Amino acid sequence: MDKIVGKLFLLLLCCNVAFINAGIRLEVKTSDGIATQAVVVGQPFLVEVTIDNVQGSVQAPTIAGLEQCVVRRTGMYMSSINGASTTKYTYQVRADNLGTYHVGPARVVHERQELLSNVATIVVGKDIPTPMQQKNKNSTHAAAQQSVLLRLMVDNERVVVGQKIKASLRFYYQDSGITLSTIGQPDFVDFEVKQASKPVGGSQDINGNNYKFAEWQWELYPKKSGDLTIPAYSADYELPAHDNRMFGNIFMFLNMHTERKRVYSNAVKLVVDPLPQSAMPVKAVGVFESITAHISPPVAKKGEGMVLVLEISGEGNFDAIMAPCLSLPTGLKYYDSNTSFVKATDSTELSKKCFEYIVQGVEPGDWEIPAQKFVYFDTAKHAYVTLKTSPLFVSIQEAVGREDCVAHASHDAVINGDKKNVVQEVIAPLDTRGLWYPVSPRFFLPWFLFYLFVILPLVYIVFSLIKNESITFGRYSRYMKKKAACKSARSKIIRCMRESDEKKLYLIFIDLFAQLSQKPCAQISLRFTQDYFLERGISYEKVGEWNSFFEHIAHAAYAHAHNNSTQEIGRMALEWIDILEKVI
Amino acid sequence: MDRYFRKSYIIFLLFSLCSLTLCAGSDEECFLRGNKLYENQEYKDALSSYEMVNKKGRAVLYNMGNCYYHLCDYPRAFLYWSRSERGALLSEIACARYNKQHVLEKLGRKKEEGFCARVLHFYDAVLIYFSLLALQILFLISWCMFLFVFYRNGRSKKLITVMLLLVVLFIGFGLRRCLVKQSVKIGVVMKEKASLFAGPDNKFHVVCPLATVDCVEIKEEREGWYKVGYSGNIGWIEADVIQII
Numbered sequence: 001m002d003k004i005v006g007k008l009f010l011l012l013l014c015c016n017v018a019f020i021n022a023g024i025r026l027e028v029k030t031s032d033g034i035a036t037q038a039v040v041v042g043q044p045f046l047v048e049v050t051i052d053n054v055q056g057s058v059q060a061p062t063i064a065g066l067e068q069c070v071v072r073r074t075g076m077y078m079s080s081i082n083g084a085s086t087t088k089y090t091y092q093v094r095a096d097n098l099g100t101y102h103v104g105p106a107r108v109v110h111e112r113q114e115l116l117s118n119v120a121t122i123v124v125g126k127d128i129p130t131p132m133q134q135k136n137k138n139s140t141h142a143a144a145q146q147s148v149l150l151r152l153m154v155d156n157e158r159v160v161v162g163q164k165i166k167a168s169l170r171f172y173y174q175d176s177g178i179t180l181s182t183i184g185q186p187d188f189v190d191f192e193v194k195q196a197s198k199p200v201g202g203s204q205d206i207n208g209n210n211y212k213f214a215e216w217q218w219e220l221y222p223k224k225s226g227d228l229t230i231p232a233y234s235a236d237y238e239l240p241a242h243d244n245r246m247f248g249n250i251f252m253f254l255n256m257h258t259e260r261k262r263v264y265s266n267a268v269k270l271v272v273d274p275l276p277q278s279a280m281p282v283k284a285v286g287v288f289e290s291i292t293a294h295i296s297p298p299v300a301k302k303g304e305g306m307v308l309v310l311e312i313s314g315e316g317n318f319d320a321i322m323a324p325c326l327s328l329p330t331g332l333k334y335y336d337s338n339t340s341f342v343k344a345t346d347s348t349e350l351s352k353k354c355f356e357y358i359v360q361g362v363e364p365g366d367w368e369i370p371a372q373k374f375v376y377f378d379t380a381k382h383a384y385v386t387l388k389t390s391p392l393f394v395s396i397q398e399a400v401g402r403e404d405c406v407a408h409a410s411h412d413a414v415i416n417g418d419k420k421n422v423v424q425e426v427i428a429p430l431d432t433r434g435l436w437y438p439v440s441p442r443f444f445l446p447w448f449l450f451y452l453f454v455i456l457p458l459v460y461i462v463f464s465l466i467k468n469e470s471i472t473f474g475r476y477s478r479y480m481k482k483k484a485a486c487k488s489a490r491s492k493i494i495r496c497m498r499e500s501d502e503k504k505l506y507l508i509f510i511d512l513f514a515q516l517s518q519k520p521c522a523q524i525s526l527r528f529t530q531d532y533f534l535e536r537g538i539s540y541e542k543v544g545e546w547n548s549f550f551e552h553i554a555h556a557a558y559a560h561a562h563n564n565s566t567q568e569i570g571r572m573a574l575e576w577i578d579i580l581e582k583v584i
Numbered sequence: 585m586d587r588y589f590r591k592s593y594i595i596f597l598l599f600s601l602c603s604l605t606l607c608a609g610s611d612e613e614c615f616l617r618g619n620k621l622y623e624n625q626e627y628k629d630a631l632s633s634y635e636m637v638n639k640k641g642r643a644v645l646y647n648m649g650n651c652y653y654h655l656c657d658y659p660r661a662f663l664y665w666s667r668s669e670r671g672a673l674l675s676e677i678a679c680a681r682y683n684k685q686h687v688l689e690k691l692g693r694k695k696e697e698g699f700c701a702r703v704l705h706f707y708d709a710v711l712i713y714f715s716l717l718a719l720q721i722l723f724l725i726s727w728c729m730f731l732f733v734f735y736r737n738g739r740s741k742k743l744i745t746v747m748l749l750l751v752v753l754f755i756g757f758g759l760r761r762c763l764v765k766q767s768v769k770i771g772v773v774m775k776e777k778a779s780l781f782a783g784p785d786n787k788f789h790v791v792c793p794l795a796t797v798d799c800v801e802i803k804e805e806r807e808g809w810y811k812v813g814y815s816g817n818i819g820w821i822e823a824d825v826i827q828i829i
Contacts, residue, residue, distance in 0.1 A: 434641070
């Protein structure tokens with residue numbers, strides 16, 4: 001019995017040794033952890049090396065074939081059960097070129113035993129649908145997955161080293177419920193990347209579907225020549241979870257309400273040419289408009305600092321432009337000072353970079369600062385261009401002793417404007433006699449009170465003027481009416497004379513008096529007319545004449561007697577009209 | 585109780601008087617010390633001594649401008665000389681203006697004064713001799729006289745009316761200048777390169793560039809920005825770029 005038990009134990013031990021044997025395997029997966037053999041150029045994928053059934057810890061494996069790709073180890077996982085451990089090494093890999101890659105075998109030496117894994121074959125293609133996407137097509141969120149796109153674009157795919165490339169990334173989406181969490185930027189080695197602009201929204205039709213998009217723009221400057229790839233960007237977004245279960249809403253606060261997803265953009269391949277040979281030191285690459293120089297003040301004493309400013313305006317990588325070395329005459333020396341950059345706010349403006357230098361006069365005299373040169377590679381002309389400043393002229397004066405710097409000009413000389421006696425470089429002397437304490441302003445009329453005082457007499461005068469004017473106007477208007485009545489009567493009398501009709505004269509005068517006295521015609525009588533004349537200073541004799549005239553025309557009107565002296569009566573009537581005109 | 589109150593009241597009065605005298609003495613002392621240091625060409629120390637004067641009069645401000653000039657801080661010198669002109673006498677204004685012209689010349693910004701500017705300076709010089717109250721009263725008297733003569737105008741009084749009108753205009757213009765000086769804030773650009781923006785943010789387009797010691801008229805203040813007028817343009821400038829006179 002003991003023998004049987006012993007043999008069985010030996011058998012179990014043999015089986016254990018046979019089955020628990022150390023092993024290593026290599027797998028290629030997408031970033032979502034799905035095994036794959038086809039990946040997209042520029043997009044990261046995972047290479048996992050799993051080492052099973054080893055005792056204790058194991059060192060990281062060496063993987064053949066990965067040197068063609070950009071590799072970054074992202075993690076290590078180890079679990080141990082009954083002394084036998086499983087170790088997993090994960091690498092994030094990116095292939096920047098199209099083709100077929102053979103990754104593996106992974107090699108590990110453990111306890112003097114070399115472990116070799118399988119070899120994985122990866123096909124790197126352009127926009128190959130990955131199994132993840134294929135899988136997602138079947139998932140509940142397949143539609144949403146397809147409705148999200150990330151596109152990377154550049155304005156120029158063939159550039160020279162240091163030339164500006166405008167890159168833009170667009171996150172297309174159809175579902176408004178999608179929330180964009182983060183944009184993952186890949187590692188850039190061969191490019192200098194500037195900060196991206198704020199996102200701009202818009203919409204675009206792609207394959208008949210309308211997409212909304214958010215776009216970011218930034219600048220890239222290639223640092224070396226060759227075929228370079230801008231790797232794919234990633235975007236993490238959140239989809240709202242749709243729970244159709246009964247009572248789903250009751251428990252939804254216990255669960256996450258959103259589902260997190262990741263989408264990758266395309267990678268962009270660039271051809272970067274080297275700069276052509278140049279005899280001159282090249283300061284920048286781009287398109288530059290001008291270089292200007294100015295110095296302030298142009299006149300200084302020996303040893304005194306003057307500020308020379310070089311201003312370069314144009315388009316290019318201003319961060320890479322270092323302060324140019326100045327060529328100065330022997331009587332001057334300089335030190336670098338501040339550097340400032342003014343970024344163009346819109347497309348019509350050019351960015352500017354200013355370099356400040358402190359220039360000191362070493363020897364007195366008039367000096368010419370020669371034109372400063374700035375050599376750059378013009379990307380528009382594909383040639384080297386040299387920009388020059390205008391020469392500057394400075395005058396260095398002999399330094400004056402400190403005592404002389406203090407003002408010597410007398411107050412009187414300054415006050416009287418006798419500036420000829422004042423040395424040009426001095427200022428008026430210290431005020432030792434003036435008020436060192438503040439003096440409160442003297443009392444004055446508050447402005448509202450002042451304005452009131454100004455307006456009051458004006459209002460009074462304007463008011464009285466208006467009053468007087470209105471009276472005058474009233475009088476004038478009455479006078480004009482009376483004048484018009486006389487004029488009308490005169491024309492009627494002339495007509496009567498022409499027609500030899502003296503009967504109408506009576507009515508004409510009755511009507512005229514009615515208008516002059518502003519009374520009804522019925523009230524006009526001989527007595528009334530007499531009083532009218534007497535009131536206006538007409539003599540009694542004249543009034544007597546008027547009586548006889550008035551009786552005559554009244555008789556002519558009512559007696560129906562024809563008189564041959566119509567012309568004579570008419571002339572008299574006109575005379576009385578003249579008298580009336582004078583007295584109104 | 586009354587006696588106690590009276591006693592403490594007298595003590596309080598004496599204490600206030602002493603402290604005021606001490607303060608005044610201290611300010612005057614700082615001013616005189618500053619003058620002394622300035623004469624010894626210790627401009628930095630002179631400046632700090634002037635800074636210690638609590639309530640700075642126009643002489644202190646003027647002397648501070650001189651100190652800044654010798655320390656080669658020309659914009660600040662210009663600012664303090666401008667500040668010292670407020671309420672100053674004719675001779676003091678002449679000195680400050682001469683110094684300001686000198687600074688402008690040094691900065692390469694000197695402009696020849698036009699005829700109008702000279703007339704205005706003359707006008708200001710005349711106005712200095714009159715207080716604001718005197719001007720106001722003179723104006724009111726001449727205004728009333730003018731209105732009276734104008735109202736009662738005969739043909740022979742035309743000359744008097746015209747003369748009175750001229751007097752009214754002359755004094756009125758002076759009063760307007762006084763009012764403008766009282767109400768308008770002027771700022772001096774302290775930075776070498778500044779810009780006038782179309783709105784209160786750097787993102788707005790630049791209306792026109794500004795240079796050191798340019799004077800701008802402040803119209804409004806908003807969250808670290810000033811709305812200013814400068815040579816016919818109106819725009820916004822950062823508050824730390826300018827100093828108010």
